[in-house]
Amino acid sequence: MHSDTTGSWTPVALSADLPAGTVIPARISAGSIALWRSESGRLSASADRCPHRGMSLSHGFVRGEALSCIYHGWSYAQGGNCIRIPAHPGLTPPETIRARTFAVEEAGGVIWVAADETETKPPVLEGLTPLRSMTTDAGISAIETAAGTKASAEGLIEPAGGTLCLLVSARNDGQTLIHVLLKGETSPADRIAASREAESLRRAAEDLQKKGIAS
Ligand code: FES
Incomplete structure (x- = not known):
């Protein structure tokens, strides 16, 4: 994890x-x-x-x-x-x-x-526009399973076929923080649809977590 x-x-x-x-x-x-x-x-x-x-x-x-x-x-x-x-x-x-x-x-x-002293810089996330943040009781593995894809090294999960992208980070209280980002130019309707898709992915991931299918 x-x-x-x-x-x-x-x-x-x-x-x-x-x-x-x-x-x-x-x-x-x-x-x-x-x-x-x-x-x-x-x-x-x-x-x-x-x-x-x-x-x-x-x-x-x-x-x-x-x-x-x-x-x-x-x-x-x-x-x-x-x-x-x-x-x-x-x-x-x-x-x-x-x-x-x-x-x-x-x-x-x-x-x-x-968290520590570092000479590095955080990653640059090209072409992504932040939409909103949310937390979930599901772990990153459960979110990956719900989305049908793995997180990149930067922590990005990109479900296939849409504008949605999730930037995830595990917290030490067991929750996962999710920043919902959008790819490219989007309309207000796209943003509403992406927000709903993110909500439904969160619910699916929490169901998986509860059932112990992913951890
Ligand atoms: S000023 Fe912060 S606890 Fe007193």
Whole structure:
């Protein structure tokens, strides 16, 4: 089973789901992360744990170029270093207070995060347009069986005879994250049809998983 689809890079979200000035939770093999985009559009990924008392940073808020914790308001820069402690406004936080950060890249409307330090870049998915993301309780093998084809090295499953393409990555909670992508130019009707096809593939894969036909 794939744990990461492409070495240490995991496709964690679609660009459209992370507007400027927002933060969302995501998962990589190293654990839960807070994925955020500053108000100027810079992307960051940090461990989803505030160094102060452990609150999830994905519950926090973005202000300007910093991510702030919802609990006591400590603020972190893109590099993970703490830049502000509201209870001590005159204090410059020591460099040792920092959230762990991960490399993040955005290409073709998909956001990728590397679980480990890497010299590589995530794959470029040519000619594909992101449509939506979904999770499933089925494993990648069950999705492959339902789709009648195997995933590529990049984690792409392309059912025959349509515009649909699924970018899959296994999560360490047993679920699989699926980004639904479309091939070439598509009409609104094509997009609706592809979304329905993806839903029905998900149901078929979950049935297979429950019956133990694929795992
Ligand atoms: S737990 Fe995050 S600021 Fe206190």
